[in-house]
Amino acid sequence: xxxxxxxxxxGIFDSGIGGLTVAKAVIxxxxxxxxxYFGDTARVPYGIKSxxxxxxxxLQITNFLLKHGVKMILIAxxxxxxxxxxxxxxxxxxxxxxxxxxxxxHNAVSDPNRRNIGVIxxxxxxxxxxxxxxxxxxxxxxxxxxxxxxxxxxxxEEGWIDNEVAIQTLHLYLDEFKDSGIQSLxxxxxxxxxxxxxxxxILNGENVEIIDSADSIAMAAKEKLETLDLLNTSGGQFQCFxxxxxxxxxxxxxxxxxxELNGVEVVTLD
Amino acid sequence: xxxxxxxxxxGIFDSGIGGLTVAKAVIxxxxxxxxxYFGDTARVPYGIKSxxxxxxxxLQITNFLLKHGVKMILIAxxxxxxxxxxxxxxxxxxxxxxxxxxxxxHNAVSDPNRRNIGVIxxxxxxxxxxxxxxxxxxxxxxxxxxxxxxxxxxxxEEGWIDNEVAIQTLHLYLDEFKDSGIQSLxxxxxxxxxxxxxxxxILNGENVEIIDSADSIAMAAKEKLETLDLLNTSGGQFQCFxxxxxxxxxxxxxxxxxxELNGVEVVTLD
Numbered sequence: 062x063x064x065x066x067x068x069x070x071x072g073i074f075d076s077g078i079g080g081l082t083v084a085k086a087v088i089x090x091x092x093x094x095x096x097x098y099f100g101d102t103a104r105v106p107y108g109i110k111s112x113x114x115x116x117x118x119x120l121q122i123t124n125f126l127l128k129h130g131v132k133m134i135l136i137a138x139x140x141x142x143x144x145x146x147x148x149x150x151x152x153x154x155x156x157x158x159x160x161x162x163x164x165x166x167h168n169a170v171s172d173p174n175r176r177n178i179g180v181i182x183x184x185x186x187x188x189x190x191x192x193x194x195x196x197x198x199x200x201x202x203x204x205x206x207x208x209x210x211x212x213x214x215x216x217x218e219e220g221w222i223d224n225e226v227a228i229q230t231l232h233l234y235l236d237e238f239k240d241s242g243i244q245s246l247x248x249x250x251x252x253x254x255x256x257x258x259x260x261x262x263i264l265n266g267e268n269v270e271i272i273d274s275a276d277s278i279a280m281a282a283k284e285k286l287e288t289l290d291l292l293n294t295s296g297g298q299f300q301c302f303x304x305x306x307x308x309x310x311x312x313x314x315x316x317x318x319x320x321e322l323n324g325v326e327v328v329t330l331d
Numbered sequence: 332x333x334x335x336x337x338x339x340x341x342g343i344f345d346s347g348i349g350g351l352t353v354a355k356a357v358i359x360x361x362x363x364x365x366x367x368y369f370g371d372t373a374r375v376p377y378g379i380k381s382x383x384x385x386x387x388x389x390l391q392i393t394n395f396l397l398k399h400g401v402k403m404i405l406i407a408x409x410x411x412x413x414x415x416x417x418x419x420x421x422x423x424x425x426x427x428x429x430x431x432x433x434x435x436x437h438n439a440v441s442d443p444n445r446r447n448i449g450v451i452x453x454x455x456x457x458x459x460x461x462x463x464x465x466x467x468x469x470x471x472x473x474x475x476x477x478x479x480x481x482x483x484x485x486x487x488e489e490g491w492i493d494n495e496v497a498i499q500t501l502h503l504y505l506d507e508f509k510d511s512g513i514q515s516l517x518x519x520x521x522x523x524x525x526x527x528x529x530x531x532x533i534l535n536g537e538n539v540e541i542i543d544s545a546d547s548i549a550m551a552a553k554e555k556l557e558t559l560d561l562l563n564t565s566g567g568q569f570q571c572f573x574x575x576x577x578x579x580x581x582x583x584x585x586x587x588x589x590x591e592l593n594g595v596e597v598v599t600l601d
Contacts, residue, residue, distance in 0.1 A: 102379075102380075104373075211488070212489055215481060229495055
């Protein structure tokens with residue numbers, strides 16, 4: 062018989078609903094886990110906000126998840142991973158905290174032959190140099206080339222993921238990776254997996270491995286729960302909390318989660 | 332000698348810094364007025380939020396402006412104009428409140444020969460049908476055709492206002508106005524004046540008058556102050572408050588205001 066801690070849910074949070082791509086990857090990797098997702102839809106996007114504000118919001122959400130008795134916290138938001146990871150770890154005591162930046166980086170540097178890594182993300186993620194620092198903490202001789210792609214989030218939310226505007230935009234952002242010799246490209250934003258099929262054709266001919274941080278953190282969560290002997294064998298519930306129910310919410314959520322989203326609860330944090 | 336009320340500032344607010352296009356138009360039209368601008372940069376964008384949330388935020392800002400002794404409030408945000416105008420009027424007592432939707436509409440319907448009017452805006456503005464209702468309140472027989480253009484705000488903020496992506500995007504949004512016979516096109520979002528030079532070439536050949544709601548509300552404010560004998564002859568200060576100082580803030584603010592922005596103060600509302 063499993064004890065109560067195994068049956069506790071995994072907490073996942075993001076600035077909005079983009080982190081549902083992480084929830085989707087976790088559901089696929091760990092179908093017997095209960096999941097509590099929090100999307101701060103009233104205050105999205107975090108990417109344009111100051112670090113102080115992002116930290117304050119992230120700690121409110123962490124407390125919300127801890128009150129719901131989570132056994133693990135997954136930071137699905139790249140901006141929060143870059144700005145507030147240490148504060149969240151501190152606030153969470155002995156509850157393990159994983160974040161998309163560490164997970165994506167770990168995946169990218171796992172092959173020591175990769176000497177040249179590209180990273181795309183929001184302006185905040187790129188300015189924070191969080192992926193660069195994380196990669197260099199592992200090996201300071203690896204070359205990292207970053208590119209901010211601010212328009213990809215609104216394009217994903219408009220559902221324009223492979224039309225002419227999306228292709229042109231991706232060219233404007235990614236063309237400078239051509240001939241740069243990158244071996245891997247980290248998708249450093251939860252919205253970017255939606256462009257996973259189109260990006261290789263933009264970098265045409267280049268043999269670039271695409272690293273999806275949603276898949277990476279799901280794998281890392283599975284390993285961690287196995288190591289700690291905290292796997293659940295009898296769960297599988299998905300509970301979703303948001304701070305506001307924006308327009309087109311269900312349509313968007315479905316696009317990111319890959320299935321219909323039921324039983325969403327709107328809560329106010331303080 | 333002017334009395335104290337004449338010397339009081341005009342309050343202008345928006346969900347973010349897009350409303351600085353309105354501030355710019357007001358400064359041009361009324362160079363001797365003191366202006367207090369509030370941009371809710373910590374909580375932008377309003378367009379994806381629920382009406383209840385938008386109303387609550389708008390009332391907080393209204394109270395902030397009233398505490399600063401404004402003699403008039405200009406709602407520069409289309410989303411707020413659509414969702415919270417009545418609440419703001421009620422909260423403001425005898426202080427006149429003007430909004431971009433009423434001003435833009437008034438401008439559009441001022442010529443009775445215009446029987447066919449186009450409106451572009453954010454998803455929230457279009458879904459609220461606020462411009463349609465305002466035009467039909469004046470004359471229910473006028474034909475109004477709306478189009479939501481969610482990508483124009485991020486394009487303006489990226490500074491992509493006339494490159495290939497901007498042109499393609501504008502074509503996707505505006506091509507259906509061709510052959511529709513519209514005589515005027517209302518730019519129903521504070522960011523859209525940045526595309527004012529490109530839009531006519533998208534609607535090529537059509538003799539469409541572009542109605543900029545920023546110019547419209549500035550003209551309405553001038554008329555109102557003249558009528559109420561509340562003009563200031565000795566001011567000209569511009570004071571800017573924001574709820575957060577986002578990345579690239581000064582670059583963006585300058586693009587919208589058309590000049591450098593000095594002395595910005597960050598304040599927390601409650």
